[in-house]
Amino acid sequence: MNNKKPWLQIENATIYRENYKVFDRLCLSVEPGQHTAILGPNGAGKSTLLKLVTRELYPVVADDAWVSIMGSTRPLLSDIRTKIGMVSQDLQNNYFNHVTGLDIVISGLHGSVGLWKHQEITREQTIAAAQILAELGIEHLADKRYREMSTGQQRFCLLGRAIVHMPDHYILDEPTSGLDLRATFEYLDRIRKLAQQGKTLLLVTHHIHEIPPEVERVVFLKNGRLTEDGEKPALLTNNALSDLFDTPIELEQRNGFYQAFPKH
Numbered sequence: 001m002n003n004k005k006p007w008l009q010i011e012n013a014t015i016y017r018e019n020y021k022v023f024d025r026l027c028l029s030v031e032p033g034q035h036t037a038i039l040g041p042n043g044a045g046k047s048t049l050l051k052l053v054t055r056e057l058y059p060v061v062a063d064d065a066w067v068s069i070m071g072s073t074r075p076l077l078s079d080i081r082t083k084i085g086m087v088s089q090d091l092q093n094n095y096f097n098h099v100t101g102l103d104i105v106i107s108g109l110h111g112s113v114g115l116w117k118h119q120e121i122t123r124e125q126t127i128a129a130a131q132i133l134a135e136l137g138i139e140h141l142a143d144k145r146y147r148e149m150s151t152g153q154q155r156f157c158l159l160g161r162a163i164v165h166m167p168d169h170y171i172l173d174e175p176t177s178g179l180d181l182r183a184t185f186e187y188l189d190r191i192r193k194l195a196q197q198g199k200t201l202l203l204v205t206h207h208i209h210e211i212p213p214e215v216e217r218v219v220f221l222k223n224g225r226l227t228e229d230g231e232k233p234a235l236l237t238n239n240a241l242s243d244l245f246d247t248p249i250e251l252e253q254r255n256g257f258y259q260a261f262p263k264h
Helices: 046-053 077-082 089-094 101-109 123-135 151-162 182-196 236-243
Strands: 008-017 020-030 035-039 066-069 084-087 168-173 200-205 217-222 227-231 249-254 257-263
Touching: 008 046, 020 046, 035 182, 046 066, 046 168, 066 101, 077 084, 077 249, 084 089, 089 151, 101 123, 101 151, 123 151, 151 182, 151 200, 168 182, 182 200, 217 236, 227 236, 236 249
Parallel strands: 035 200, 035 217, 084 168, 168 200
Antiparallel strands: 008 020, 008 066, 217 227, 249 257
């Protein structure tokens, strides 16, 4: 008998962005330890789903509609920011340009985007952030300004920000976007270690190669609807992905990773 309660539960959520209805009574549940990939093409609603989880968007009020995060339908934003590790394209695009690599990681302990004058930075926090930079092999970025970093360097610093407070849950939005091959492999290796340590991964992407072997559940998102939900081997097939992306696709699988190719 499974007594686990979902760490994320979305029930009958109808979401509008301006006057456009993105989701109509969306339902999704993710249990602790249930590594899940939300896979879909551009325009499917992935960014809206992320904003729903981070409380940037709210569902239309209805008696049978709610979003529960870590067991609460009214979680504090501070809890979301410090108990869920987040790496997203929006966060990367909107981060303050003047902060250093060390500042970025420390800000994860405060749940803030950058650091502010009113925040008290302790010696322990500085040491913890420096250790994370060293673990990720990017200690040379400690004093480098965000605006001076490459896309890959920014992404690794944001990963450090996500893991410095050691949360149990991680939301990763197209985590290897903009990375070269070496950085992609290193990034995926770090993500795999988080999963192996018992952390829960929620991966949102349209890149098949980003789905690590530890992710066993795949959910298809298309045109604002969850069209499929099941175990990875059942969904990552030529026919299923060709339907999802509306183009002929041929898959290859090696060592638990998948790669998509155009079907001739």
